[in-house]
Amino acid sequence: MANFETMTINMGPQHPSTHGVLQLILELDGEIVRKATPHIGFLHRGVEKLAEHRTYHQVLPLTDRLDYLAPMHNNLGYVLAVEKLLGITDAIPERAQVVRVLLAELTRLKSHLVWLACHALDIGAMTVFIYCFREREHIMNFYEKISGARMTSNYFRVGGLSADLPAGLEQEIREFVNTMPGHINTYEGLLTGNKIWQKRIKDVGVISAEDAIDLGVTGPSLRGSGVDWDLRRDQPYSGYENYDFEVVVEDGCDTWARYIVRLKEMREACKIIHQALDKLKPGPILADAPKIVLPPKQATVNTIEGLIHHFKLISEGFKPEVGEVYVGVENPKGEVGYYLVSDGTPRPYRMKIRPASFINLQALPKMCEGSMIADVVAVIGTLDIVLGEIDR
Amino acid sequence: MNDLLISLVLILVKLGLILGVVLTMAAYLVLAERKILGRMQLRYGPNRIGPGGMLQPLCDVIKLLTKEDFVPGRADKWIFLFAPGLTALAALLSFAVVPFSPPLALFGREIPMVVCDLNIGLLYIFGLSSLAVYGVVLGGWASNSKYSLLGAMRGLAQLVSYELALGLALVPVVMSAKSFSLNAIVMAQADWPNLLRHPLAFIIFMISITAESKRTPFDMPEAENEIVAGYHTEYSGMRFGLFFVGEYINLVVIGAMTTVFFLGGWHGPFLPPVVWFILKVLFVAFLFIWARGSMPRPRYDQLMHFGWKVLIPLALLNVVVSGAISLAMNS
Numbered sequence: 001m002a003n004f005e006t007m008t009i010n011m012g013p014q015h016p017s018t019h020g021v022l023q024l025i026l027e028l029d030g031e032i033v034r035k036a037t038p039h040i041g042f043l044h045r046g047v048e049k050l051a052e053h054r055t056y057h058q059v060l061p062l063t064d065r066l067d068y069l070a071p072m073h074n075n076l077g078y079v080l081a082v083e084k085l086l087g088i089t090d091a092i093p094e095r096a097q098v099v100r101v102l103l104a105e106l107t108r109l110k111s112h113l114v115w116l117a118c119h120a121l122d123i124g125a126m127t128v129f130i131y132c133f134r135e136r137e138h139i140m141n142f143y144e145k146i147s148g149a150r151m152t153s154n155y156f157r158v159g160g161l162s163a164d165l166p167a168g169l170e171q172e173i174r175e176f177v178n179t180m181p182g183h184i185n186t187y188e189g190l191l192t193g194n195k196i197w198q199k200r201i202k203d204v205g206v207i208s209a210e211d212a213i214d215l216g217v218t219g220p221s222l223r224g225s226g227v228d229w230d231l232r233r234d235q236p237y238s239g240y241e242n243y244d245f246e247v248v249v250e251d252g253c254d255t256w257a258r259y260i261v262r263l264k265e266m267r268e269a270c271k272i273i274h275q276a277l278d279k280l281k282p283g284p285i286l287a288d289a290p291k292i293v294l295p296p297k298q299a300t301v302n303t304i305e306g307l308i309h310h311f312k313l314i315s316e317g318f319k320p321e322v323g324e325v326y327v328g329v330e331n332p333k334g335e336v337g338y339y340l341v342s343d344g345t346p347r348p349y350r351m352k353i354r355p356a357s358f359i360n361l362q363a364l365p366k367m368c369e370g371s372m373i374a375d376v377v378a379v380i381g382t383l384d385i386v387l388g389e390i391d392r
Numbered sequence: 393m394n395d396l397l398i399s400l401v402l403i404l405v406k407l408g409l410i411l412g413v414v415l416t417m418a419a420y421l422v423l424a425e426r427k428i429l430g431r432m433q434l435r436y437g438p439n440r441i442g443p444g445g446m447l448q449p450l451c452d453v454i455k456l457l458t459k460e461d462f463v464p465g466r467a468d469k470w471i472f473l474f475a476p477g478l479t480a481l482a483a484l485l486s487f488a489v490v491p492f493s494p495p496l497a498l499f500g501r502e503i504p505m506v507v508c509d510l511n512i513g514l515l516y517i518f519g520l521s522s523l524a525v526y527g528v529v530l531g532g533w534a535s536n537s538k539y540s541l542l543g544a545m546r547g548l549a550q551l552v553s554y555e556l557a558l559g560l561a562l563v564p565v566v567m568s569a570k571s572f573s574l575n576a577i578v579m580a581q582a583d584w585p586n587l588l589r590h591p592l593a594f595i596i597f598m599i600s601i602t603a604e605s606k607r608t609p610f611d612m613p614e615a616e617n618e619i620v621a622g623y624h625t626e627y628s629g630m631r632f633g634l635f636f637v638g639e640y641i642n643l644v645v646i647g648a649m650t651t652v653f654f655l656g657g658w659h660g661p662f663l664p665p666v667v668w669f670i671l672k673v674l675f676v677a678f679l680f681i682w683a684r685g686s687m688p689r690p691r692y693d694q695l696m697h698f699g700w701k702v703l704i705p706l707a708l709l710n711v712v713v714s715g716a717i718s719l720a721m722n723s
Contacts, residue, residue, distance in 0.1 A: 009538045015620065029543065031692060124609065124689025130433040196609060196690045373542070373619065374691045 020387035036368040044392035051351040055317030064152035072107040081327040081338035095283040096160035102276035111332035119381035160286035160291035201255035205367040205379040220336025224258030226251040231330040316347030418640035419449035432685040456633035471534035476634035479527030483641040489513035513574040532623030534590030543622025558600040560707035564714035578657030607686035647673035
């Protein structure tokens, strides 16, 4: 028997479908992948360390830049963690809670749209890519109206929201979400029934439920392996327990199952957005906690208490009790968790982020082994990784 | 002597015409593809240069010509330089046997509207398309790059396997025309096109020719999402341009082949034959562009399986069945 050599190939960090700056060292036997080794770190910015030198409020913009396709979710996880540290979780007003859920689900829609776009493009269906970006554009416009920024929203605040929703936006969101099921049908029309698409993603990137759990895979990738686990239902936050939605689970364990899960999740997200819009009532958007949330501008300039609070919060920040918390939220890509340690100063002693993409990426070598190069691309797409979150 | 001279001049004129028309068509197909795809994908496509972007191909050519012609350090230089020309050349040469109109009577002479009406025209086209594989393989091999090599291997395997199905799909066409000459094949379709006579052969032909021409959905040899740009990863400037333009010349050739073999060539009511011919070619080209806008890409091994396990047996069966039918109808 001849001794065949394998060919080692650098896939990335400059490669069209590694979703940013992921590098994969592939050992190839012809076109078959014998071993895939992800190399990461090209986008490392040291977010966790930076957080140690900022007040709790100043950390918030850093979190936008983790999973930059779902910034609202990152914000949400962080503010929930700080609120838990401060013990004001129950003091968040109803309107702020509902808006948080509303925007979290819009963000889920946005993130899944990018996933579908890139996944389809990687497999060669480039029209779907642009269709998805058309819908994403609407959500970006909502972002812009809400927060002024299209990507890095930095909208949620410890204790509530930075500002109320602009007038008329609810109606716009409702109209957009009403059109969404039709758009999803269009994507499905281009992909789901297509034999080539089915052949490309069925039985590709298989990972069993046990392996997925062992590797710490979360989110749609886990639910595609038949594990019924969703933090929105199992550890509800921001009032998710009051919404009626289905946790989508598929048993296929392959890329097809994950495709179905995410598509159905997009439809579920639309349902949740409708419910949130129905629940949305006028009311305060910030908790009644003057030592933590910034006073309104009127109070700052007109009252001595407001001025003092403003001065103290801006120049020093609030000081949580000594302690540590962990809060995980169901990001579109999986569980994103914030572990905060407070030493009683206005700055976190340590912030550890549990990123969804980083841990999901661990499954990649297992899912790729023995498959072909073309499947590697499909697997990267189905894991829905964001390098900003992997490298932090 | 005089006769020979006139024939020679005529052939040169026809060559010049074909070269001009085909190259222009190829350049404008690039533009058409970008514009049509753009419309399908909610974009405008190129619309800045000239009215409606009509001068875009010109600018592209100028850009490609003025770019550095780079040869990677460890490439096999001469083969690397030679390969792109081969692809474009093979595609252009195929046009020599394509008849685009019935013979024209001019000054009492009958001028056939084809450069050379070879009696083995069909085989000639096959020969050239096999030759075009060399451009891909040599280019990919000589680049001395891993992605290029992968692309070249894919291209080689794909082209060789689909050539078989392609050839078999055309056997019924040859049977009903009783000739390998493209002129005779068109003549045989005077009453109805082969598309209606051999629909299965047409479908097999279209699928194989897509694979043969490396067009989406069978563009694995240059699948940018997997292997960067496949066999032409390392090419730049006009050498890349030759690969690129070769692909679009190929698209014209495919359109012409489909028209000649299945759509009745220049036959058609009301309009002059040449117009019918060009319209049909453009229609086929549009079909290919449309497919690119709507299809994902299969995996390379799936493509091979499909070729060997489905298309070739089906084409063989088609040969037997259409042979039996024509035999029964003749007796």
